[in-house]
Amino acid sequence: MRFTVSQADFQEAFGSVAPVVPSKTTLPILSNVLMELEGNTLRLVATDLDVSILTEMEVQGERDGSLSVPAKKIGDIIRELEELDITLEADEGNRLQIIAGEGSYQLPGISSEDFPSLPEFEGAIEFSIPAETFDRLVQRTSFAVSRDELRPALTGVFLQLRPGELRAVSTDGHRLVRIIDSHFTYSGEPRELIVPVKALEMVRKNIIGDEDVKLIVGSNQLMAKMKHATLYSRLIEGKYPHYENVIPKDNSDRLIVSADQLARVVKRTQIFANPISRQVVFHLERDQLIIQAEDVELGGKGKESLPATYTGEDKQIGYNSAYVLELLKQIETDEVLFELGSTTAAGIVRPTEPREGEDFLMLIMPVRLN
Amino acid sequence: MRPELRQRLQDEVVPRERKPQKTKLVAHADMDAFFASVEERDNPALRGKPVIVGGQPGTRGVVTTANYEARKYGIHAGMSLTKAGLLCPNGIYVRTHGGKYSWVSIQVMAIFRKYSPSVEPASIDEAYLDIASCADRWGGPGRYAETIRREVRQTLGVTVSIGVGPNKITAKIASGLNKPDGQTILPLDNVLSVLGPLSVREIPGVGASTEEVLSDMGIHTIRELADCPVRVMQNRLGKYGEALRRIIRGEIESEITPLEERVDDKSMGHEHTFHEDVQNRDTLLARLLQLVDKATRRMRRDKYVGTLVILKLRSSQFRTRTHQRQLHHPTSDPFTIFRVGQSLLDEIWREEDGSVRLIGVSVGHLFRPGEECQGLQEDMFETPKAERLNGLFSAVDRLRDIYGEHVLEFAGGMEMLRRAGSIESVKH
Numbered sequence: 001m002r003f004t005v006s007q008a009d010f011q012e013a014f015g016s017v018a019p020v021v022p023s024k025t026t027l028p029i030l031s032n033v034l035m036e037l038e039g040n041t042l043r044l045v046a047t048d049l050d051v052s053i054l055t056e057m058e059v060q061g062e063r064d065g066s067l068s069v070p071a072k073k074i075g076d077i078i079r080e081l082e083e084l085d086i087t088l089e090a091d092e093g094n095r096l097q098i099i100a101g102e103g104s105y106q107l108p109g110i111s112s113e114d115f116p117s118l119p120e121f122e123g124a125i126e127f128s129i130p131a132e133t134f135d136r137l138v139q140r141t142s143f144a145v146s147r148d149e150l151r152p153a154l155t156g157v158f159l160q161l162r163p164g165e166l167r168a169v170s171t172d173g174h175r176l177v178r179i180i181d182s183h184f185t186y187s188g189e190p191r192e193l194i195v196p197v198k199a200l201e202m203v204r205k206n207i208i209g210d211e212d213v214k215l216i217v218g219s220n221q222l223m224a225k226m227k228h229a230t231l232y233s234r235l236i237e238g239k240y241p242h243y244e245n246v247i248p249k250d251n252s253d254r255l256i257v258s259a260d261q262l263a264r265v266v267k268r269t270q271i272f273a274n275p276i277s278r279q280v281v282f283h284l285e286r287d288q289l290i291i292q293a294e295d296v297e298l299g300g301k302g303k304e305s306l307p308a309t310y311t312g313e314d315k316q317i318g319y320n321s322a323y324v325l326e327l328l329k330q331i332e333t334d335e336v337l338f339e340l341g342s343t344t345a346a347g348i349v350r351p352t353e354p355r356e357g358e359d360f361l362m363l364i365m366p367v368r369l370n
Numbered sequence: 371m372r373p374e375l376r377q378r379l380q381d382e383v384v385p386r387e388r389k390p391q392k393t394k395l396v397a398h399a400d401m402d403a404f405f406a407s408v409e410e411r412d413n414p415a416l417r418g419k420p421v422i423v424g425g426q427p428g429t430r431g432v433v434t435t436a437n438y439e440a441r442k443y444g445i446h447a448g449m450s451l452t453k454a455g456l457l458c459p460n461g462i463y464v465r466t467h468g469g470k471y472s473w474v475s476i477q478v479m480a481i482f483r484k485y486s487p488s489v490e491p492a493s494i495d496e497a498y499l500d501i502a503s504c505a506d507r508w509g510g511p512g513r514y515a516e517t518i519r520r521e522v523r524q525t526l527g528v529t530v531s532i533g534v535g536p537n538k539i540t541a542k543i544a545s546g547l548n549k550p551d552g553q554t555i556l557p558l559d560n561v562l563s564v565l566g567p568l569s570v571r572e573i574p575g576v577g578a579s580t581e582e583v584l585s586d587m588g589i590h591t592i593r594e595l596a597d598c599p600v601r602v603m604q605n606r607l608g609k610y611g612e613a614l615r616r617i618i619r620g621e622i623e624s625e626i627t628p629l630e631e632r633v634d635d636k637s638m639g640h641e642h643t644f645h646e647d648v649q650n651r652d653t654l655l656a657r658l659l660q661l662v663d664k665a666t667r668r669m670r671r672d673k674y675v676g677t678l679v680i681l682k683l684r685s686s687q688f689r690t691r692t693h694q695r696q697l698h699h700p701t702s703d704p705f706t707i708f709r710v711g712q713s714l715l716d717e718i719w720r721e722e723d724g725s726v727r728l729i730g731v732s733v734g735h736l737f738r739p740g741e742e743c744q745g746l747q748e749d750m751f752e753t754p755k756a757e758r759l760n761g762l763f764s765a766v767d768r769l770r771d772i773y774g775e776h777v778l779e780f781a782g783g784m785e786m787l788r789r790a791g792s793i794e795s796v797k798h
Contacts, residue, residue, distance in 0.1 A: 148698035150709060151751075173699065173749035246750040276735070277744040318745045344748055365753075367745035 001065025253312025427455020469774025566593030639732020
């Protein structure tokens with residue numbers, strides 16, 4: 001394999017597959033990116049066995065061939081090179097030579113035969129999502145996905161496809177996001193799937209401009225086709241919990257407060273919270289909200305009140321301040337609406353004005369204070 | 371359970387000292403046929419007759435203790451009751467009364483603590499005592515051991531045998547040399563004058579496989595082991611061999627850790643050293659489940675939840691590894707903690723990695739919900755589950771308070787032991 005390519009083009013293409021490379025792995029080959037040259041087309045592939053991504057780019061090919069090379073090292077050297085044409089060549093000993101200006105670099109690769117092959121894919125359902133919608137869905141849901149390996153179903157985003165409606169749900173048990181997009185153009189059979197959050201993030205990163213993302217769903221796999229890249233992902237097996245059951249139906253106490261102001265108050269008071277629990281207490285009174293935090297070990301305390309519209313019983317609810325701040329980040333309206341019930345039950349958080357064609361709801365579980 | 375008894379239990383269980391201490395002089399105190407002795411004490415009519423604790427012959431289960439009369443018939447702990455029934459049809463078979471033995475054990479340990487600043491219970495019926503600083507006050511180790519034995523016998527009506535040596539292993543061998551109701555004090559300057567002629571199998575931790583290697587090397591007695599050149603031991607048995615040689619020569623000091631349970635605000639856990647090294651995953655898991663059960667029972671009693679699970683493993687080569695995982699949700703649920711422990715075990719150990727000498731588990735980052743501005747984060751899926759389990763475990767805890775720890779055990783652990791071939795059958 002031998003080809004020449006501009007440093008900038010190569011860096012861009014390489015950058016779109018490299019984030020799939022797992023940072024820790026027991027299989028050394030997965031730390032590599034596969035390069036395959038055929039004519040003037042260079043193919044780059046990275047995989048962590050769950051998620052695989054492939055991109056193709058035009059180069060000046062001289063000799064066809066393939067080799068897998070350590071992603072970290074290649075990424076590091078390409079980034080540091082001047083903006084010149086660079087020549088990459090694989091020798092018989094599976095070594096890669098990089099020639100750039102006066103520099104020449106060599107690093108050992110692993111034969112491409114050892115690189116895992118892309119999954120056989122048979123799609124059953126096909127649909128498209130506009131770039132902007134996809135971006136919103138992923139951004140809104142990915143933060144609440146669980147990292148808990150003990151609950152694998154929660155480590156993905158739950159997608160429910162229904163005619164004319166797409167629902168995306170994520171939760172880690174402490175908070176939950178549900179977003180319903182009613183501009184969804186889909187007329188097939190209803191289908192539910194749990195997609196690893198890494199796959200969705202990878203697609204989002206690889207969307208260029210306002211292209212539609214084409215998604216094809218197989219029995220246990222998903223394929224996403226973009227202009228410059230194709231992604232394959234295993235779907236997470238298992239049953240997603242009945243999330244509708246945990247969304248309270250009769251939370252009658254309503255708090256309306258400036259989202260921005262609340263975020264700033266929480267940021268200030270949480271400095272004085274217990275660093276592990278990050279617990280802040282919302283004191284809810286008629287037309288007033290007091291946020292309070294205390295760290296018994298350190299002896300620090302913080303307390304601040306802010307104007308709010310509250311209708312309901314006076315009460316105190318504890319929350320993890322980090323969760324509150326994450327939720328507030330998702331609010332695009334000036335004010336945020338909390339619909340609350342008992343001090344140990346889920347609270348609903350949403351924008352005061354829904355966006356056209358979108359139903360957006362978040363839940364936050366309190367901290368039991370005593 | 372009577373309130374004062376419960377208080378006593380708690381006082382006794384919470385250790386006063388926490389740090390392991392090195393010592394030059396160790397006493398190993400080992401109760402004689404403990405369960406059977408307690409039964410004889412409570413029913414003097416049993417004395418002089420073969421008493422077998424465990425259950426009725428022909429029923430499922432094994433002998434937990436046989437008294438010395440019963441041992442004459444070839445009955446020993448761990449034997450199936452069916453076989454015991456065949457060997458000694460006229461024996462007196464008594465079911466195991468766990469709670470009673472625990473209570474006597476607590477009283478015995480309390481006596482030991484009167485005589486030593488640092489007592490490490492090794493199981494319900496044996497303990498190591500650091501006596502380096504106190505034996506002389508009683509006129510030397512011999513008089514010291516006599517004094518403790520007398521107090522146990524007179525106040526509790528059961529007997530204990532004591533061995534004294536330069537480290538735990540030599541002390542433990544010594545305590546077995548003069549049973550029942552006896553004592554052996556090893557001369558510190560010449561441990562081998564007593565231990566030398568014994569078979570290497572008498573050394574705790576030397577099982578069939580090590581014995582075979584030693585036998586290949588022409589080593590059968592402890593003296594032969596002690597006299598073997600260091601190089602040769604290292605070549606054949608690695609670090610373990612070298613350590614073993616130095617231990618039985620009395621050249622290595624031991625650490626005494628007051629109480630097998632280690633309690634502080636940050637973690638709670640238990641560990642177990644196997645009598646014989648274990649290479650079977652199911653056996654390890656069954657033990658892990660028991661340790662988790664013990665640790666979580668204490669967590670519930672003290673109202674702790676934690677978010678860190680730590681697994682500790684020591685190989686037969688004395689290589690110790692710990693591995694830990696942060697939990698997403700604070701818990702004291704034994705099922706969750708066991709599942710995490712199991713996955714940690716599978717990450718650091720496979721059967722082909724060799725046998726295991728010690729397994730331990732602890733839960734860290736403990737806190738009491740509601741205290742010190744740390745409430746319990748509610749979880750929309752886990753909280754309802756935890757509430758159901760709380761009901762279950764408060765019932766389990768009450769039963770155990772009344773009838774002893776073993777009145778209820780996880781069937782999963784028994785099933786694992788059955789798969790491992792350690793017990794014969796389990797009714798499903």
